[in-house]
Amino acid sequence: MFTTNIDVSDLAGKLALPVTGKEHDACPATDVLRRVGDKWSVLVVVLLGRGVQRYGELDRAIENISQRMLTRTLRNLERDGLVHRTTYPTVPVTVEYGLTLLGETLLGPISALSLWAVAHQHDIEAARAVFDKQNPGKLM
Amino acid sequence: MFTTNIDVSDLAGKLALPVTGKEHDACPATDVLRRVGDKWSVLVVVLLGRGVQRYGELDRAIENISQRMLTRTLRNLERDGLVHRTTYPTVPVTVEYGLTLLGETLLGPISALSLWAVAHQHDIEAARAVFDKQNPGKLM
DNA sequence: CGGCATCCTGACCGATACTG
């Protein structure tokens, strides 16, 4: 069981003003947030959090992901050192994917965010309904 | 001081296999992750976490954000109920932005993720260097 | 001051076909 215990003031305190473009682009948090924000990465990480799985297992587990995106997602995660890829010289070839130790440490933060999303989904949905009613045709 | 204390097994346990396309698209976590993953939302939320700020203050604080994206980011956050917008009928008009109570509860999870990113930035950088050396020309 | 309208570029992502 992993737990996280975070003091928010740590982050706000570290942030100096103004935030230049280079600071933002070079910020490791920006980097990670973009990876986490792409369509499949978090889902793959969470699935691999249950244990090592083969390419085909992931492909079937996520039903509608394209092979292109599954491969791209796994390559990116592998490049960042979050996922390790193991091949066995069988015929045909067998490939297993699993989380690295670094990848496992990511489970805590992304679970915190996911659980926040689940916990507050109705608040968000309600807020959107109000906004869309008060601002017809705006945004969207 | 906000703190979060998360049991990762909560998330993995809730996830059933296989994950259909509709389940993934309708998942509130997917939704939040995409908003968090866009280029400016988290930065704006963190800045507003320090207190109410005017449009121009945010614009100068983030130096190189375009007005278009600042407005879009604020609108999206407002629509989701994370940010509140207050206008004062001065001449010219004054507009203040601040976090809602819901928005403040998001500071915990995104700080957890950001601090993870900062803590492991060197691991990630090193992993990328190894990957890029072993797979020249692949990905990127 | 605090936007909105418009145009443009490059990601991200999906569909399809092919392969060691």
Next chain:
DNA sequence: CAGTATCGGTCAGGATGCCG
């Protein structure tokens, strides 16, 4: 089985100009 190659669509995001 586990990918690669190619094409095309959609959309985030930047630049510029105008406005109440």
